[in-house]
Amino acid sequence: MGVVKITTLKQTMADFDVLLPEYESPWLFFSKKMPSLLEDIQSKMELCTCRKNTILFTQGEDNPDVYIVRTGVVRILTGDENGSEKHLMIAGPGSLLGNLSSLDGYPSLFTASTAEECCSLYRTTGQIFSRMTAEIPGFKDFLIQDLCAKMRILAGNISSLSFQTADTRIVRAFLYLIRESGSPCSRGIKINIPFTHQEMADLVYSNRVTVSRFFSRLKKEGVIEKVNRYYYILDVDYFYNYMNRLSGPHDESIV
Structure with a gap:
């Protein structure tokens, strides 16, 4: 299990801000x-x-x-x-x-x-x-x-919903969760809002089966893990690289 360094995290967050501007966030904070x-x-x-x-x-x-x-x-x-x-x-x-x-x-x-x-x-x-x-x-x-x-x-x-696949919408949701409610810890980054597969599916306009399949893939690849209702990001670069190389609707996901 890897550990995310704070300096790396800050730099990655800056990169996220380029990929996903704050004004596109589904979060309201005033x-x-x-x-x-x-x-x-x-x-x-x-x-x-x-x-x-x-x-x-x-x-x-x-x-x-x-x-x-x-x-x-x-x-x-x-x-x-x-x-x-x-x-x-x-x-x-x-x-x-x-x-x-x-x-x-x-x-x-x-x-x-x-x-x-x-x-x-x-x-x-x-x-x-x-x-x-x-x-x-x-x-x-x-x-x-x-x-x-x-x-x-x-x-x-x-x-x-019109132009992105389900997997891409899930990745974007994780990025916003990292930015708005993530905190560095010994495991990597803790998402401080607990959520279920169904709640993620509702958020990204998909279904629980699709979300569960993608989450299983992320766990298998060592990207995330769940401990006591909370998700931890073990490989934050995965999400950055996913969005950075995305040049079109080429995911193999089903909505």
Whole structure:
């Protein structure tokens, strides 16, 4: 089992940023961009704590509450009447949730569900949130950034589903997990968000069989291992080299 050196990891992350620009990430993070504004917003909202798999609001719900993620991760999903679900994006600290309905008055387009055991969120009603939009200086700029980020994520989802194979989408998902939630350790890089094969399949618009097959290949080649619900990246260069040599849809994967 190899060990990833910190200097190598930093350089590899810089290479990842060239291959996968931050604006293409399916992760919403705003806490680092506008901390003072977030403090003003959060001071007018109620703090609540939710356990994993708590539904904050559902697709089609009228007048959902508006949330800002303080700590933890929230999954944004879409589904159909048969119960099938697909992940659209992952919301981290600083992300706004439920604000679209408060702006246009229509039912929620998505379902939001907490993905970590103890998520801390700020909450308020859509009516109060609309007043905050007018009262807090700079808040409209924050909303524009939020809407732009979500539009880019949704456009990226359409592009990847249309032009990339399942294996490539899985590799890209690993790269973003490494960048957003990875931490160096003695094994290599620990992904600090536990997930199942089915959850990965939902995230990359594939199926559990395809994901399991590719994960088995990665384990066999010594790229990843799973310990106590968490995945560890043993060979971070594998993902970089995979994307770096990718010049077209030449994977042998099935979607």
